[in-house]
Amino acid sequence: MTTVNALSEIAALIGDPARTAMLQLLMDGRAHTASDLAHTAGVTAQTASGHLSRMVEANLLAARAEGRNRFYRLASPDVAQVMESLMTLAGMRAGPASRTAAWRRDPDLRFCRTCYDHLAGQVGIAVTDSLTQHGHLEPKGPRDWTLTNSGELFCERLGVDLDGAKKAESRHFARQCLDWSERRPHISGSLGAAIADTFFKRGWAERLRRSRTVRLTDSGRRALGSHFGASV
Amino acid sequence: MTTVNALSEIAALIGDPARTAMLQLLMDGRAHTASDLAHTAGVTAQTASGHLSRMVEANLLAARAEGRNRFYRLASPDVAQVMESLMTLAGMRAGPASRTAAWRRDPDLRFCRTCYDHLAGQVGIAVTDSLTQHGHLEPKGPRDWTLTNSGELFCERLGVDLDGAKKAESRHFARQCLDWSERRPHISGSLGAAIADTFFKRGWAERLRRSRTVRLTDSGRRALGSHFGASV
DNA sequence: TCAATGCTTCGGCGGCTGCCGAAATGTCAT
DNA sequence: ATGACATTTCGGCAGCCGCCGAAGCATTGA
Structure with a gap:
């Protein structure tokens, strides 16, 4: 019961164009500011803030405050793994993610x-x-x-x-x-x-x-x- | 643009409790009838039918008609891969999927x-x-x-x-x-x-x-x- | 201290979508 | 043919969610 919900909640979070755009940017493995992510997603800062806090809440992202900026990054390799498998299914061959995949696996x-x-x-x-x-x-x-x-x-x-x-x-x-x-x-x-x-x-x-x-x-x-x- | 949308659309499809329940059942690798899937998801046959046709349209499922039944199964191993990575991220250790994963990998x-x-x-x-x-x-x-x-x-x-x-x-x-x-x-x-x-x-x-x-x-x-x- | 900047919270609007009842289609059994 | 069964289509309702404007905090720099 709860497990099914956890899965669908995570998928629902990813299943939004704005959040997907943010996650794709974060697939480079680095941390990005909230404004940066908002701009990438094509939404205002308020909207982005809501998206980001929800993804942090769901343990998809990790946040780190630095000065008046707030940096967000993927919370774990598992998140990147999900994105990668989704990209495979969506038929995306190359892209910024392939670089990511390479260095994430680099022993x-x-x-x-x-x-x-x-x-x-x-x-x-x-x-x-x-x-x-x-x-x-x-x-x-x-x-x-x-x-x-x-x-x-x-x-x-x-x-x-x-x-x-x-x-x-x-x-x-x-x-x-x-x-x-x-x-x-x-x-x-x-x-x-x-x-x-x-x-x-x-x-x-x-x-x-x-x-x-x-x-x-x-x-x-x-x-x-x-x-x-x-x-x- | 279109690639991002493809990804988020797929994730959005998975990100619904009823559809997730269906996909979880289908993770056993077999084909199931529409009624079976409707019952598992806890929705009526009409609702299930809508879900199923949308997932077929998105190439998540494949449908096969047999008599007055219609059997649905996962369209490709890539779909199972996505579900598995999501289950990992959702923190599910054992479950029906582990059996699936095991036999899918059985050489x-x-x-x-x-x-x-x-x-x-x-x-x-x-x-x-x-x-x-x-x-x-x-x-x-x-x-x-x-x-x-x-x-x-x-x-x-x-x-x-x-x-x-x-x-x-x-x-x-x-x-x-x-x-x-x-x-x-x-x-x-x-x-x-x-x-x-x-x-x-x-x-x-x-x-x-x-x-x-x-x-x-x-x-x-x-x-x-x-x-x-x-x-x- | 004051203004600028980055981010978040609040409130309300609009659209999308999941849901079911009713009814249509197609298939099997008698 | 007729009834039973599985599935789909249609229509309408209700709730959720993403979006932005406005306002509120926090940090930085003059």
């Missing part, structure tokens, strides 16, 4: 990538899980963490620039960021960025040219084991 | 099975392709074939009961039947049934108990090569 990208300026993918999750499981991070509020005393010590010994991270007053320090491929939060904010910097500076990871993909070096793999007690 | 079933009383799957397609490529079958109308003179000779040498097949006046003789897994037509009708009988009588194939799956025997594999020039 390297799922393994390790940058999310803005911090680490994401399996490696990002491994680091985050290690920190929480060792008591270095503790939940604070719905979307933040606190760096515990042991966490500070751990970061200092790792060579993370904690002072620099704490100075960035204008942004969150230890923020939870929902991982696109792993569907669990990884560490972001200025601390997440500082940790990622450490990985790059110590040669544990390398950015790939013109891509968000990050390659974990051999020493990086060893470091994950020795410092974080994690294996990926 | 043995995709390889060879009965479709009512004739052969389907890769073997059914191989037989059909062999007949058409050797000029034994020629297209007649949109959904039928004609058995050519060479085809009659071929069937007689194979031991197919052509006389019996021709006597069944009330049904099509050499009908095209869209293969669920191969997405191309295979031979059905009374000729298709007679060919399948030959396979069973000569020990080329065996029905598996309580299943539509058919096992191709070793001699059947050899026969496919020697008589049909096909390898599967």
Whole structure:
């Protein structure tokens, strides 16, 4: 009963031209502002706002406020999967989505990538899980963490620039960021960025040219084991 | 423009509780009558009829008239794929669909099975392709074939009961039947049934108990090569 | 502090669509 | 032929939903 309704409600949400246009734009995997989506859908900002909040409510989209903008992105790969199968059925061969499909399935990208300026993918999750499981991070509020005393010590010994991270007053320090491929939060904010910097500076990871993909070096793999007690 | 609309129209069709209930029932891969679907959806026959014709129009369903009943089934595996991805997104773990998904992926079933009383799957397609490529079958109308003179000779040498097949006046003789897994037509009708009988009588194939799956025997594999020039 | 910008909420209008009753069509059984 | 059954078509009603204008918050920058 309820399951059937859940399915039809989701399909009904997708089954509106304005919302479909928004979802198609979001199939590029990036986050877009509400105005951007409204313009794409060809509706006014009010109408778009209603559409967007309904899709967030139904867990089709995830929203993130930044300044006076609000960024929306697809909530999970499952949503993209639904859109892709619908596009197949609708007889759409190529399009912006094919690019999306390619990078969504890219195993390297799922393994390790940058999310803005911090680490994401399996490696990002491994680091985050290690920190929480060792008591270095503790939940604070719905979307933040606190760096515990042991966490500070751990970061200092790792060579993370904690002072620099704490100075960035204008942004969150230890923020939870929902991982696109792993569907669990990884560490972001200025601390997440500082940790990622450490990985790059110590040669544990390398950015790939013109891509968000990050390659974990051999020493990086060893470091994950020795410092974080994690294996990926 | 038109592509976006096609997508949203399909999603809108799925996005109705009554239609969703029907589609869920049809996820078992079989054909169901209009009344059956109406009852499942909890609507009257008139309402169901409207829903069904709209879904046929949109190529979500295929309809087949038989006596005073009308059987509807999913038009293609792509439709099932959409439903599956939606079910995943809606958070349905088990259910009638999981059975469906399982048998749709069953390699043995995709390889060879009965479709009512004739052969389907890769073997059914191989037989059909062999007949058409050797000029034994020629297209007649949109959904039928004609058995050519060479085809009659071929069937007689194979031991197919052509006389019996021709006597069944009330049904099509050499009908095209869209293969669920191969997405191309295979031979059905009374000729298709007679060919399948030959396979069973000569020990080329065996029905598996309580299943539509058919096992191709070793001699059947050899026969496919020697008589049909096909390898599967 | 004030104006500009981005986004959301509220209220009301218009159209679309799902629903059923009634009736028509087509098929089977006697 | 006649009645029973399955399905479809027609017509009209009711409710939902997308749309926009107007107004209200929040953030940014001068």
